[in-house]
Amino acid sequence: MDPLEPLRRVARDVTDPQLVARAIETLMWLAIIALAAWVALRISHALLRHTTAWRAAEPAGRITPIIEGLLRYAIIFTALILMLDAVHVNVTPVLASATVLGLTLGFGAQYLIRDLLAGVFLIAEGTIQAGDV
Numbered sequence: 546m547d548p549l550e551p552l553r554r555v556a557r558d559v560t561d562p563q564l565v566a567r568a569i570e571t572l573m574w575l576a577i578i579a580l581a582a583w584v585a586l587r588i589s590h591a592l593l594r595h596t597t598a599w600r601a602a603e604p605a606g607r608i609t610p611i612i613e614g615l616l617r618y619a620i621i622f623t624a625l626i627l628m629l630d631a632v633h634v635n636v637t638p639v640l641a642s643a644t645v646l647g648l649t650l651g652f653g654a655q656y657l658i659r660d661l662l663a664g665v666f667l668i669a670e671g672t673i674q675a676g677d678v
Contacts, residue, residue, distance in 0.1 A: 574631040582624035589616045608669055 547553075558564055593613050622643075630636050651658065667673050 571632055575628055578624055578627045578631060582620055585620045586617060589613070589620065608665060611665065 590613060593609050593616075626636050626639065629639065
């Protein structure tokens with residue numbers, strides 16, 4: 546066997562027009578998904594800042610970072626799932642694992658989440674102010 550045969554096969558595969566076309570198409574999809582995620586992040590940031598600018602500064606100023614963080618993570622997670630799908634990775638196990646993890650954390654931390662949401666609503670409604678203790 547020729548010791549250079551593996552290199553010749555790689556060179557043959559790299560110069561295959563169909564393989565090159567598929568690789569370019571995949572790279573284009575990855576770029577489009579990344580660009581769409583970046584635009585979504587910018588738009589969500591601008592909308593949150595714009596909608597909270599006309600409200601009373603204090604309650605909105607404390608809740609906006611929480612909402613913005615949740616949106617950021619949701620957009621990034623969605624973009625990563627779409628990118629994995631673009632490179633033909635089966636995303637069903639990833640989504641199933643994320644669902645199980647979310648349910649587990651939700652049941653495990655349900656009192657913490659309940660108290661967090663109650664605090665967010667108290668701040669948003671202006672029911673309590675800083676120093677009311």
